[in-house]
Amino acid sequence: MKYSILIILVVLSFGAISAHEGGHGTPSKQWELTTNEIIQADFIKYENGEVWLMDSNHTIQTFQITDFVEADQKYIKTKSEFIHSLNGSEPIKVAPQSVSSFNWALIGLGIILLSFSIFKLIKQKKAVYLTHGVLGLGVILIVSCKNTNSAKTSTTQAPSSNVSLMQTFFEKFDGVTTHSDENYLYISSNGLPDHDMMVGIKNWQQQVPIKQNYTGDNSWAIPTHPKMAENPLSTKTNLLKGAIAVAVNGIPIFNPLNNRGEDANAIGELDNWGGHCGRADDYHYHLPPLHLQDQVGAGNPVAYAVDGFPVYGETTDTLDEYLGKTNADGSYEYHAIKEYPYLIAGMRGEVILDPKTEAPENQVSPQPRTQELRPALRPLRGAEIVEFKTLGENSYALTYSLDSEEYIINYKWDSEDNYSYQFINPDGTSTVETYKPREK
Known part of the structure; x- marks a missing residue:
């Protein structure tokens, strides 16, 4: 028993x-x-x-x-x-x-x-x-x-990045330099692209592009040992602040949505190159910079996301819900599409979030600091930027149209970072403002 x-x-x-x-x-x-x-x-x-x-x-x-x-x-x-x-x-x-x-x-x-x-x-x-x-x-x-x-x-753990190869893409552009340590590739630039800017903007907050000090310990940092995230962050409900990628010309790429959750492209905030200026007069893209393919060559990345994965142009391959795909070797890559969300629908790799920010206006850490110069201004209703010219070293002219009349802003800065702005009215009268940057 x-x-x-x-x-x-x-x-x-x-x-x-x-x-x-x-x-x-x-x-x-x-x-x-x-x-x-x-x-x-x-x-x-x-x-x-x-x-x-x-x-x-x-x-x-x-x-x-x-x-x-x-x-x-x-x-x-x-x-x-x-x-x-x-x-x-x-x-x-x-x-x-x-x-x-x-x-x-x-x-x-x-x-x-x-x-x-x-x-x-x-x-x-x-x-x-x-x-x-x-x-x-x-x-x-x-x-x-x-x-x-x-x-x-x-x-x-995805395959580690080929750092030397990454550097060749960034260093095709004048003024962009890189260095690395065991965890990151650092990208340094002055935040100004070598193409014209601002032309085509119809929803303008009166900013104009100035240089930024993205150098030294304030450089952009791209992880070189990326990891696939268990819970990828949707860029529809996260990361409306700060960059989500860095273009190979050293210009940051922000979420296609602005900090109000609007498609910046659809509401006319972007120029002909998919960019505009933020409140610190910092130029950045909100669209994938596909125009850079002419310089990096077909089949090469136009940017790297802040999770470490490359961003390529359009493809006929099937993409996942994050607008990326996994390759046979286990590596991952994003691709661009023509409609919203344009690129990086979700941050597929692991990232560290800035603890001082909250969703949806959170951001990936580390992020370089921008320099504040002029006070943040309000949108100038009805204005459209029609011309942007380089007048000389560190000297530019922006022309905008308002009520069928043209206004010009001539601005420049010297080696000691003294900034001068001349605002020229249609009747020829003008005013001048001067500023000195202050670190955030």
Whole structure:
């Protein structure tokens, strides 16, 4: 009787610990198609928009990812990223697994049963002890199987960036320099591109572009060992402040939404190059700077996101919900599209957020400081910028049209950072203002 009770307890333990997900020899997942058809099959791979599955007859079937419902599409992309990471140069980091006290007790019970049975079987040759031994061995195997299959991934390490290659893209542009340490590539510039600016803006807050001191410890920092984030940040509800990427010409790229959550391009705030000035008169893009492809060459990145991943131009490849794709080596890259959100719909890599900011107006840290100069001004309703000229070294002229008349702002600065602004009215009268930058 006492042996029967012991056997029942062990069998009940089997039920508790063997109810793990999946089985052996049958497909492990049900897939739902947009036609409401259900398929039982194993995932094989996802490539170029095609999903490969294998059914119970070991027949390979292929589908377009758009054939699946949204939840399964997300599962496919996550699974594919995991597989690519396994095949990349850096392995998936698996959180160490521990065996619970209960499981250790079960393993101990199994060992006792196995040892006791072997001893009694030799001495008394009773079949009941053979049964106990089988049960003991079963406990040990099942608990071990459970702990082996319960491992979960914690962080996906993408391949490290080729820093030397990254530097060649940035250093194609005059005035842009780089240096690196073991964690970051640093990009230094004066914040002014080598193309014209501001022309085409129809919703203007009266800023004009001036130089910024993005140098030394105030340079832009791009991680060179990027990691895939477990919970990517949507740029629709995050990062409305600060840059989300740095163009290869040293100009920061901000969220396509302004700090009021509006599409800056759709409301006329941007110039013909996808940029404008912020309140510190700091020039930056809100659109992917595809015009830079002429200088970096087709197939090369036009920017790097602040999570470390490159940003490329448009592509015919299938992109994920973050406007990126995972490559065969486990690396990740963003691409541009013509409509909102234009680029980086979500920060796919891990980033550190500035603790002094809150969503949606949060920002990635570190961010260089800008220099405040003139007071922030209000939008000049009805004004359109029609011309921007370089008059000489550190000297510019901006012309805007208002009520069918043209106004000119001539401005310049000297080697000691003394700024002078001349505001010329249509009738020829003018006023002059002078400023000295102050650090934030």
